[in-house]
Amino acid sequence: MRAVIIGAGITGAACARALARAGFAVAVLERGAAVGGTSAMCEGNLLVSDKAPGPELALALHAADRWYALRDELRDELGPDFPSIEYERKSGLVVATTHTGARALKTFSGTQRAAGVEARELSVDDAGKLEPFLTRDITAAVHYPQDAQVQPAATAEALLASARRAGTEVLTGVEVTGAMRGIDGRINGVSTMNGRHGADIVINAAGPWAGAVASSLGVSLPVLPRRGMVLVTTRMPHRIFRKVYDADYVGATQSGDADLQTSTVVESTAAGNVLIGSSRQRIGFDDRLDLGVVREIAAKSMRLFPFLAEMQILRTYGGFRPYMPDHLPVIGEDPRVPGLYHVTGHEGAGIGLSVASADILRARILGEDSPVDAAPFTVDRPTLVPHLREMAR
Amino acid sequence: MTDVLVVGAGPAGLAAAVAARRRGAAVRIIDAAEGLGGQYWRHLPSSRPSEREELLHHGWDTFGSLRDEVCQDPDIVVSMQTEVWAIEQTADNRLRVNLARGEADGTGRLTEALAPEQLILATGAHDRALPVPGWTLPGVFTAGAAQAMAKGERIAIGERVVVAGSGPFLLSVTASLGQAGARVVGVYEASRSRALARHWLARPWELAGAAHKIGELAEYAVHHIRGRVPYRTGHGVVAVHGTDRVEAVTVAVLDEHWRVVTGTERRIDCDAVCFGHGFVPRLELPIAAGCHITERRFVHVDACQRTSADRVFAVGELTAIGGADLALAQGEIAGWVAAGGSLDDRDIRRAIRSRTRAEQFADRMDRAHAIGDCWSDWLGDDTIVCRCEDVDAGTLKRVAAATNSTGLRPLKLNTRAGLGLCQGRVCGRNVEQILLATHGCEEFADATTTDRRPIATPIRIADLARAPEHPTDSVLNRPRSQ
Numbered sequence: 001m002r003a004v005i006i007g008a009g010i011t012g013a014a015c016a017r018a019l020a021r022a023g024f025a026v027a028v029l030e031r032g033a034a035v036g037g038t039s040a041m042c043e044g045n046l047l048v049s050d051k052a053p054g055p056e057l058a059l060a061l062h063a064a065d066r067w068y069a070l071r072d073e074l075r076d077e078l079g080p081d082f083p084s085i086e087y088e089r090k091s092g093l094v095v096a097t098t099h100t101g102a103r104a105l106k107t108f109s110g111t112q113r114a115a116g117v118e119a120r121e122l123s124v125d126d127a128g129k130l131e132p133f134l135t136r137d138i139t140a141a142v143h144y145p146q147d148a149q150v151q152p153a154a155t156a157e158a159l160l161a162s163a164r165r166a167g168t169e170v171l172t173g174v175e176v177t178g179a180m181r182g183i184d185g186r187i188n189g190v191s192t193m194n195g196r197h198g199a200d201i202v203i204n205a206a207g208p209w210a211g212a213v214a215s216s217l218g219v220s221l222p223v224l225p226r227r228g229m230v231l232v233t234t235r236m237p238h239r240i241f242r243k244v245y246d247a248d249y250v251g252a253t254q255s256g257d258a259d260l261q262t263s264t265v266v267e268s269t270a271a272g273n274v275l276i277g278s279s280r281q282r283i284g285f286d287d288r289l290d291l292g293v294v295r296e297i298a299a300k301s302m303r304l305f306p307f308l309a310e311m312q313i314l315r316t317y318g319g320f321r322p323y324m325p326d327h328l329p330v331i332g333e334d335p336r337v338p339g340l341y342h343v344t345g346h347e348g349a350g351i352g353l354s355v356a357s358a359d360i361l362r363a364r365i366l367g368e369d370s371p372v373d374a375a376p377f378t379v380d381r382p383t384l385v386p387h388l389r390e391m392a393r
Numbered sequence: 394m395t396d397v398l399v400v401g402a403g404p405a406g407l408a409a410a411v412a413a414r415r416r417g418a419a420v421r422i423i424d425a426a427e428g429l430g431g432q433y434w435r436h437l438p439s440s441r442p443s444e445r446e447e448l449l450h451h452g453w454d455t456f457g458s459l460r461d462e463v464c465q466d467p468d469i470v471v472s473m474q475t476e477v478w479a480i481e482q483t484a485d486n487r488l489r490v491n492l493a494r495g496e497a498d499g500t501g502r503l504t505e506a507l508a509p510e511q512l513i514l515a516t517g518a519h520d521r522a523l524p525v526p527g528w529t530l531p532g533v534f535t536a537g538a539a540q541a542m543a544k545g546e547r548i549a550i551g552e553r554v555v556v557a558g559s560g561p562f563l564l565s566v567t568a569s570l571g572q573a574g575a576r577v578v579g580v581y582e583a584s585r586s587r588a589l590a591r592h593w594l595a596r597p598w599e600l601a602g603a604a605h606k607i608g609e610l611a612e613y614a615v616h617h618i619r620g621r622v623p624y625r626t627g628h629g630v631v632a633v634h635g636t637d638r639v640e641a642v643t644v645a646v647l648d649e650h651w652r653v654v655t656g657t658e659r660r661i662d663c664d665a666v667c668f669g670h671g672f673v674p675r676l677e678l679p680i681a682a683g684c685h686i687t688e689r690r691f692v693h694v695d696a697c698q699r700t701s702a703d704r705v706f707a708v709g710e711l712t713a714i715g716g717a718d719l720a721l722a723q724g725e726i727a728g729w730v731a732a733g734g735s736l737d738d739r740d741i742r743r744a745i746r747s748r749t750r751a752e753q754f755a756d757r758m759d760r761a762h763a764i765g766d767c768w769s770d771w772l773g774d775d776t777i778v779c780r781c782e783d784v785d786a787g788t789l790k791r792v793a794a795a796t797n798s799t800g801l802r803p804l805k806l807n808t809r810a811g812l813g814l815c816q817g818r819v820c821g822r823n824v825e826q827i828l829l830a831t832h833g834c835e836e837f838a839d840a841t842t843t844d845r846r847p848i849a850t851p852i853r854i855a856d857l858a859r860a861p862e863h864p865t866d867s868v869l870n871r872p873r874s875q
């Protein structure tokens with residue numbers, strides 16, 4: 001069986017690895033450089049803390065276990081010459097700064113606990129022990145030991161290298177422009193700027209461009225880019241030990257508003273740079289610098305960690321999250337075009353959910369039991385159908 | 394009155410400011426440095442004036458008159474120690490230029506945003522040094538830094554100095570070193586004399602026009618021969634030796650690709666080395682402003698020095714490396730046109746002629762002194778390439794090979810090269826070439842370069858959080874205190 005995967009971001013890489021290991025002859029087609037899209041312009045949070053009980057949380061919990069094992073698997077397989085994926089189960093600390101915020105956070109974490117998440121309410125003092133440089137102006141704190149992080153670009157490269165070792169061919173500079181269809185209507189390959197590629201199945205893993213790729217293949221898919229900006233400070237001795245974020249963040253991830261929202265997520269990287277995120281804004285693929293956004297993120301980060309005021313911002317970067325109107329990734333076959341699968345729409349969680357999504361894909365294709373209930377992620381789920389219709393008009 | 398903002402107060406920016414003012418514009422000129430003059434006219438601070446300044450500088454009179462015009466005219470506002478830290482392209486297709494005033498790493502810098510009618514970018518270039526084994530030892534300097542110390546501080550970088558690299562500016566830094574009291578024990582020009590002859594002498598009539606330039610260089614040459622400084626072409630310093638600081642260098646004959654000719658290596662004792670392998674224009678602001686960059690990685694400009702971005706001009710080393718004469722001529726033309734003048738105006742005829750001559754000089758220099766492809770063969774695996782992040786050549790090659798990546802962005806993230814404090818200013822081109830050579834390709838598949846830096850210089854979070862929301866319309870407004 002031949003599989004063509006469109007897009008060499010972390011999603012395409014994880015899918016390629018899963019399918020190549022299942023015995024498929026896999027070709028990944030990437031129009032630019034591998035790991036040159038959103039997967040190189042994001043942060044590497046592997047979070048359960050920001051997810052409300054439901055299918056995405058179930059996927060994230062499965063993912064949390066997978067990452068833990070994957071770190072050693074990839075290291076053993078790729079050897080010491082390969083850059084480290086910098087997996088660290090450093091845990092998350094979510095804090096509220098208002099009384100309403102505190103109530104909401106406590107209720108939210110209670111529902112998460114019921115769904116199997118480790119979420120420990122801390123006193124302000126205990127939060128201060130975990131994060132001595134955190135502001136004392138907080139009204140509630142919840143500690144999430146399962147939250148972890150990776151360096152996303154290295155992780156995507158590692159999954160891709162592992163896929164290559166299992167026989168995957170990665171072709172860069174190859175842009176997919178259309179579908180080849182058999183007389184039965186099944187997709188049996190793709191056309192590209194550089195010729196055709198036959199395949200038994202085609203996987204659309206084009207991230208925020210997955211909607212455009214779907215249209216070129218003849219179907220609609222309501223994936224939209226949602227811009228995010230991150231600020232990076234100069235290196236400094238470690239003063240932030242976990243992922244620390246403002247409880248507003250949870251609201252922002254769940255909101256569908258097109259307007260600018262910022263919420264503070266602060267963390268140190270292994271090298272000692274502090275990453276401060278992030279914003280959410282639906283403005284198409286507009287990548288111009290907007291200091292209004294940067295200013296707001298900067299101001300909020302100082303409130304969480306007052307010492308940051310004197311630290312220097314070295315650079316900013318931004319990327320486009322693949323946004324779905326119903327806030328759930330799509331993982332499955334497109335009923336309109338047999339043989340075409342979509343794995344996308346992970347919005348701000350595509351690093352964390354990449355490998356778990358590939359597990360579901362593999363199970364669906366091979367007809368095996370899925371490690372997580374796959375029904376909520378199907379293309380024709382009820383919450384997506386109206387959008388499909390709307391787009392198809 | 395047209396509002397013109399000039400960024401950079403070197404020869405190009407000063408000439409632009411003066412010409413724009415003469416044509417009737419209101420002008421603001423800003424520079425990150427403490428004093429006017431840029432790289433070329435770097436001099437002692439006014440608190441420690443020197444009477445010898447004019448002996449050390451070519452065209453000191455020109456500088457004097459530009460400085461006087463800029464400083465004495467109330468319709469020119471001069472803001473020194475003021476950096477442009479970001480340029481935004483706003484939704485209504487205007488530019489917002491964000492400034493911070495005060496010491497570069499000081500706290501509580503004044504921030505200000507301007508929306509000028511016309512913007513002239515004159516931010517110059519920084520000089521490039523190729524890494525060689527041992528180049529991180531104390532006592533190794535770039536030609537620009539050595540010259541800045543000599544001209545701006547009157548400090549010689551050592552007693553026995555070796556100068557190496559490529560280009561005629563090696564000669565001028567040698568002269569500056571001599572004037573600051575160093576003994577230059579050898580100047581090694583990597584280009585071979587055949588290439589030099591081909592490009593410098595093929596069309597001598599073009600050079601005859603650049604008489605002033607040549608006069609200047611000839612003067613340097615005479616200076617060297619008189620001072621018996623050995624000047625060798627087709628030679629390079631390919632390693633630096635020492636334990637705590639520079640003690641010696643290895644000099645070798647290079648072929649036309651800058652590969653070492655085996656058996657020609659020889660050791661020369663010295664206590665300082667000065668490297669200059671050409672220049673890298675500071676492209677971050679033009680890129681942020683949306684200017685088109687040419688294949689040779691300069692800002693693309695038309696005959697009026699207009700870039701592809703609306704109401705943005707670029708002058709000086711941003712557009713070509715051609716020395717101060719070219720920078721002055723371009724600046725004058727851009728300033729005049731930005732203020733509403735035309736290329737047909739008599740006032741700038743001389744500048745146009747002088748630009749043509751200097752451009753030919755720049756072009757020949759670029760060809761004669763192009764960096765050879767094989768320089769990275771000099772490096773050991775443990776030779777540091779990116780100093781900010783301590784990334785060595787071996788790591789660059791290993792990661793490029795292990796990931797098979799042809800994307801600059803993932804390669805930077807996975808090697809950390811160019812992610813440090815200088816944001817790849819110093820190492821960017823060197824890192825790019827080593828990575829590309831590993832795969833034998835010409836460019837990166839993600840079409841990025843190390844020249845993109847949306848935040849041009851680091852800024853403190855508190856200053857950022859306080860940065861003004863709305864730009865000031867007139868460039869003549871002085872920043873309000875906060």
Ligand SMILES: Cc1cc2nc3c(=O)[nH]c(=O)nc-3n(C[C@H](O)[C@H](O)[C@H](O)COP(=O)(O)OP(=O)(O)OC[C@H]3O[C@@H](n4cnc5c(N)ncnc54)[C@H](O)[C@@H]3O)c2cc1C
Binds near residue numbers: 034035208352
């Ligand atoms: C600021 C920011 C912060 C984030 N933080 C986190 C976080 O902390 N944790 C987390 O889990 N997630 C985070 N994300 C989200 C995460 O980055 C994305 O969900 C994830 O990278 C998506 O990966 P992908 O492989 O699906 O898409 P991409 O990495 O974008 O890959 C898609 C690829 O498809 C290619 N392509 C497009 N069209 C074609 C075509 N026609 N032919 C061939 N190839 C094509 C593109 O060139 C691209 O390389 C963040 C995102 C942003 C923007």
Ligand SMILES: Cc1cc2nc3c(=O)[nH]c(=O)nc-3n(C[C@H](O)[C@H](O)[C@H](O)COP(=O)(O)OP(=O)(O)OC[C@H]3O[C@@H](n4cnc5c(N)ncnc54)[C@H](O)[C@@H]3O)c2cc1C
Binds near residue numbers: 711
């Ligand atoms: C070692 C050496 C020897 C040389 N010898 C000669 C010679 O003999 N003859 C000759 O003609 N030329 C020589 N040159 C070249 C000469 O210095 C340049 O041609 C000339 O200075 C270019 O002028 P410019 O105005 O383009 O840039 P510069 O003189 O470099 O001026 C640019 C200015 O912009 C400012 N700036 C940059 N970024 C920012 C920012 N973000 N915000 C605010 N300000 C900013 C800088 O502080 C600087 O003052 C030499 C150069 C070097 C390094």
